[in-house]
Amino acid sequence: MQTLLSDQALRRRVASWFRHEPVSFFVVTTPGLESFTSNEISQWIPDAAIHQEKGGLTVTGPLAMMIPLNERLLTASRVLLRIDECIAQSYPEFFQKVKRIHWEVYLGKSGRFTTDITAKKSRLHHTGNIEKSLRDGIGSYYSQWLPSDDSQPVLPAVFLRLMEDRCTFSLDTSGELLYQRGYRLASGLAPIRETLAVSMLMEAGATRFPAIVDPFCGTGTFLLEARRLLVPVPASRWRSFPFTGFPFYHEPTHRHHRSLPAEKPAIFPVLAGSDRQPEAIRKAKDNDRLQGLEPVIEWSQTDCHDLKNKWGPDGLLIMNPPWGMRVASTGGSVDDWLAIFRERFAGWEVRMVLPADFPVPAGLTIRFRSVSGGRPVMVAGGRLTT
Known part of the structure; x- marks a missing residue:
């Protein structure tokens, strides 16, 4: 019955x-x-x-x-x-x-x-x-x-x-994949996935640097993720989760967790991104406003060949530089860009994502390997010296 x-x-x-x-x-x-x-x-x-x-x-x-x-x-x-x-x-x-x-x-x-x-x-x-x-x-x-x-x-x-x-x-318990943050709605050509971007920042120890700069910022993934590292706000600020409808969901526990104070650094690093494409910068600013956190990110439409170091002798350059078919439209190569960065950002740390079969640039080492867009990639990095 x-x-x-x-x-x-x-x-x-x-x-x-x-x-x-x-x-x-x-x-x-x-x-x-x-x-x-x-x-x-x-x-x-x-x-x-x-x-x-x-x-x-x-x-x-x-x-x-x-x-x-x-x-x-x-x-x-x-x-x-x-x-x-x-x-x-x-x-x-x-x-x-x-x-x-x-x-x-x-x-x-x-x-x-x-x-x-x-x-x-x-x-x-x-x-x-x-x-x-x-x-x-x-x-x-x-x-x-x-x-x-x-x-x-x-x-x-x-x-x-x-x-x-x-x-x-x-x-x-997650619903949409967790890298779908809810604040990077505008994307560009060959965007890097948020989970890989933030892993690169973690591996580099990004929060210890006085400046974090992305010279190929696209729609801003690296810098938005750097700010999440600096200001650990719960993800439900921007997105929802299906577990709130489960029989075992306990709303008071969830409310308490969301109310926990975020630990912020005593001094925030400068966050700056540049890209040669005006549309990319426009989208980056849109994503920035949607994320709605501090500190302010400096955005500029600047070709990497024209990028000057105005941030001092120490910092982190982090990037997803054009490679493969994207290189033809940029008028440069990884070696060309590194030569410029070594001259202008000597003493800085650098991290870049490259195809797994790409020759490791001189002076850099492989920090870890992963997958991006279904393709094996490596993260290369080291200290820039002249």
């Missing part, structure tokens, strides 16, 4: 299910950025247990760490709450194991959801059939209750990964 799953009954089930903390999250990162994400997690959640893997990290701790993982991490792409794991080698077996999961504590009263499914090296490999069995199993589990008209503004997403017959069920 079907019964009604009331709000009170659901709260009791959630409290009972999650009283046996800790829980596990998988924090998805771009390959090569795992160590930066691990450092961030340790900063914001000192007691979390972290296991680093290729493409991400498993983080174990209290359920409440879902909030800082999403609100504070600048190098992560997505945060998945682990639901369950099982081995399934046939659809009937998979169906029965799906039915055993307590889905109401994750999906709420309605049981409605979206899916993201991949399968590799498994007997169950057709994602359409896998999704049907998943929905049939969850529907069968929910058949013990009367249908609910509970409305959800954003449906939760169940991520299912099958690898060598092992099924891993997760709940997406």
Whole structure:
């Protein structure tokens, strides 16, 4: 006989299910950025247990760490709450194991959801059939209750990964990828992804420099991310998260986290960006206004050949210089630009992202490797000397 799953009954089930903390999250990162994400997690959640893997990290701790993982991490792409794991080698077996999961504590009263499914090296490999069995199993589990008209503004997403017959069920807590900050709506040609940009800033120790300058600033990614490092404002200032609609979401905890005072440096570095394209500078200023933080960023329409050092003997030059097909339209090369920068910015540190197979510029070393736009890249850097 079907019964009604009331709000009170659901709260009791959630409290009972999650009283046996800790829980596990998988924090998805771009390959090569795992160590930066691990450092961030340790900063914001000192007691979390972290296991680093290729493409991400498993983080174990209290359920409440879902909030800082999403609100504070600048190098992560997505945060998945682990639901369950099982081995399934046939659809009937998979169906029965799906039915055993307590889905109401994750999906709420309605049981409605979206899916993201991949399968590799498994007997169950057709994602359409896998999704049907998943929905049939969850529907069968929910058949013990009367249908609910509970409305959800954003449906939760169940991520299912099958690898060598092992099924891993997760709940997406992030929604849009975390590098979609909400304040860089205007983009330009070949923009660098925010997570790679901020990792480069972290690797360079950007906050210790009196000036951070990007001579190929485009629409401003490096400098906007540098300001987020200086002023660690929660991400929900600019974007929303689906976890606010989950049955286990605790609004007072979230409100308390957002109210934590931001630690700001005693002295802010100068932030300056230039680009030869007026449209890029216009877009950078639009993104700057949308971000709405201090300190002020200096923007100028200046060709890198004409850029003069007005900031002193110490600082950080950070850039995503044109390479490949983009070089033809700029009238220069990486070696040409470095020769100019060595003369005008001697003593400064430099970081630049280049294709993985690009010759390492003289005097620089590879700091780390990653991926940008689906292409392997390296980050080269060092101190500029004449």
